[in-house]
Amino acid sequence: MPNFPVTLITAFVVSSVCAWLIFAGMAHLTGGSVGLWPDRAASLPPNRLFDLTRSTVTAAGLLAGVFAIVYAYRKQKIEEANSFRADADSLGARYQSAAELLGNESSAVRLAGVYSLSRLADEDSAQRETICRLLCGYLRMSYDPDNPPPGEREVRHTIIGVIAEHLQDPAAPDTWCGYQLDFSGAIFDGGSFAGSHFVNTRVDFSGCRFVAGTTHFDGCSFESVEVDFGDGESDPAIFDGGHLHFIGAHFKDGAGLRFIFADFKSGSLEFGASEFLPGSSVSFSSAELRDAFISFGGPVWVGANFRGGYVGFDGAKLRSGLLSFMGVHFAGAELSLNNLKQSGGMVLFDQASFEAGGVTFEEAELSRGGVSFEEASNPEGTVRPWPLPVTKRRRGSAQWRIAGRRPRSGRRSHRG
Numbered sequence: 001m002p003n004f005p006v007t008l009i010t011a012f013v014v015s016s017v018c019a020w021l022i023f024a025g026m027a028h029l030t031g032g033s034v035g036l037w038p039d040r041a042a043s044l045p046p047n048r049l050f051d052l053t054r055s056t057v058t059a060a061g062l063l064a065g066v067f068a069i070v071y072a073y074r075k076q077k078i079e080e081a082n083s084f085r086a087d088a089d090s091l092g093a094r095y096q097s098a099a100e101l102l103g104n105e106s107s108a109v110r111l112a113g114v115y116s117l118s119r120l121a122d123e124d125s126a127q128r129e130t131i132c133r134l135l136c137g138y139l140r141m142s143y144d145p146d147n148p149p150p151g152e153r154e155v156r157h158t159i160i161g162v163i164a165e166h167l168q169d170p171a172a173p174d175t176w177c178g179y180q181l182d183f184s185g186a187i188f189d190g191g192s193f194a195g196s197h198f199v200n201t202r203v204d205f206s207g208c209r210f211v212a213g214t215t216h217f218d219g220c221s222f223e224s225v226e227v228d229f230g231d232g233e234s235d236p237a238i239f240d241g242g243h244l245h246f247i248g249a250h251f252k253d254g255a256g257l258r259f260i261f262a263d264f265k266s267g268s269l270e271f272g273a274s275e276f277l278p279g280s281s282v283s284f285s286s287a288e289l290r291d292a293f294i295s296f297g298g299p300v301w302v303g304a305n306f307r308g309g310y311v312g313f314d315g316a317k318l319r320s321g322l323l324s325f326m327g328v329h330f331a332g333a334e335l336s337l338n339n340l341k342q343s344g345g346m347v348l349f350d351q352a353s354f355e356a357g358g359v360t361f362e363e364a365e366l367s368r369g370g371v372s373f374e375e376a377s378n379p380e381g382t383v384r385p386w387p388l389p390v391t392k393r394r395r396g397s398a399q400w401r402i403a404g405r406r407p408r409s410g411r412r413s414h415r416g
Contacts, residue, residue, distance in 0.1 A: 107151025272301020298326025
């Protein structure tokens with residue numbers, strides 16, 4: 001830290017020397033001379049001496065003012081730097097203390113740590129992304145949903161809620177929108193991201209297991225974002241009893257959801273009342289659907305609005321369960337079920353409306369199951385090929401409704 005008295009004395013000495021130099025210079029210009037010592041006194045007419053003295057005093061005052069301003073400014077900057085350093089040290093200590101709380105054995109203390117980190121992120125933009133990563137990292141830690149420690153489920157759901165709270169408004173000064181979210185390998189047994197905006201980022205759910213409860217993405221907006229539940233290279237997500245809801249979600253330009261090789265053992269994935277716009281894409285390529293339920297509409301939720309984009313089930317395996325497009329409005333999107341291998345379950349297009357876009361079943365293998373278009377509007381103008389080829393059913397199998405064909409008179413058709 002600078003010695004301020006020494007600084008003042010130095011400023012005074014410098015200003016005095018400058019004043020004397022100005023006095024001597026002006027005396028020389030007026031034709032006189034100025035000595036440095038009394039025995040070498042200057043010889044100037046009285047009127048010139050008065051003018052010279054007045055000018056010198058004025059110049060000295062200006063110099064003193066300049067030095068005072070410079071000194072005050074320098075002092076202020078030093079104080080601001082010291083204050084900033086003290087604040088940074090304080091925030092760093094708060095971060096360390098809050099982070100340590102997450103490792104406490106008591107769930108109440110861990111909850112306090114979550115809320116402390118949330119408040120700290122709001123106050124300190126420099127640590128905001130680090131805190132976001134720390135909370136995501138907590139969710140990736142080992143967790144037994146069947147026998148969790150007391151209060152642990154609430155801690156995990158609270159973390160999800162805190163992350164979602166900071167994704168509600170991309171324009172907010174404390175937003176976390178744009179930060180990469182890494183949940184890879186985490187276990188989910190519920191939680192809500194409802195209303196979040198996933199924009200200009202990447203969200204990693206690869207290798208995650210959804211084992212119970214409902215994880216909500218209702219009303220979320222996806223734009224210029226990659227959401228990875230399995231991209232063909234990373235470990236695919238596993239759905240084993242858990243439910244994912246994208247009810248009323250909006251998939252905009254640049255939004256890409258990947259469920260490549262995902263394993264849907266049981267549970268459900270629902271996109272009812274959602275909207276797909278041009279430039280969006282959702283891929284279930286090579287995914288496996290067993291006793292799960294993937295729905296873009298019905299029987300509870302109204303159908304999604306496919307205004308554009310792409311949804312693909314290329315090479316997916318439908319062993320049982322249900323793939324539903326009931327009530328969906330096709331108005332420009334491309335739905336590919338090419339190479340779909342169906343050995344059970346049902347694909348439902350009941351009450352769907354086909355206005356534009358395309359639905360393709362090229363080289364699809366439909367067996368021991370069926371595809372229903374009951375009360376669908378104009379499927380023949382969009383679905384290719386039409387009618388879908390009727391495949392042989394094994395003896396004793398249920399009489400499924402086959403696309404484009406009516407069941408025989410006197411027989412009721414069944415849904416899988």
